Amino acid sequence: MTHQRQHQRVPAQLEVEVSQSSDHNFYTGFTHNISEGGLFLATNMMIPIGSELTFRFNMEGFPEAIMVRGVVRWLREPHSFIGDLPPGLGVQFLDLPAPHKRFVQSFINRNRESIFFDDDD
Numbered sequence: 001m002t003h004q005r006q007h008q009r010v011p012a013q014l015e016v017e018v019s020q021s022s023d024h025n026f027y028t029g030f031t032h033n034i035s036e037g038g039l040f041l042a043t044n045m046m047i048p049i050g051s052e053l054t055f056r057f058n059m060e061g062f063p064e065a066i067m068v069r070g071v072v073r074w075l076r077e078p079h080s081f082i083g084d085l086p087p088g089l090g091v092q093f094l095d096l097p098a099p100h101k102r103f104v105q106s107f108i109n110r111n112r113e114s115i116f117f118d119d120d121d
Helices: 098-111
Strands: 015-019 026-034 038-042 052-057 066-076 088-093
Touching (some): 015 038, 026 098, 038 066, 066 098
Antiparallel strands (some): 015 026, 015 052, 026 038, 052 066, 066 088
16 A cells, blocks of 8 residues: 655754643754645654644744644654654644644745756756
């Protein structure tokens, strides 16, 4: 069975503050990509699949930090390095507010790789 992604992802280097169950249990990680549906959080701190967490990140051009709840959907364990791919968590957004979602969509549209190329070098 082939898994098809529901949302297009684009590369993104954003600092993400993550908390789980309390303001005292938090850490910082970095995204490697983002989509309308979620993001990949590069971290060695593995959180079980199905766990809910709250995280905050800033996107250039957006006037405030984006705060959202998410759920861990998949893991890339630290011991399962594949080439240059870092360990981390695939996190699905649970309640991204409409203005934030529109901004993420705009960011994706501006940063997606063009399917056209010029080979007249």
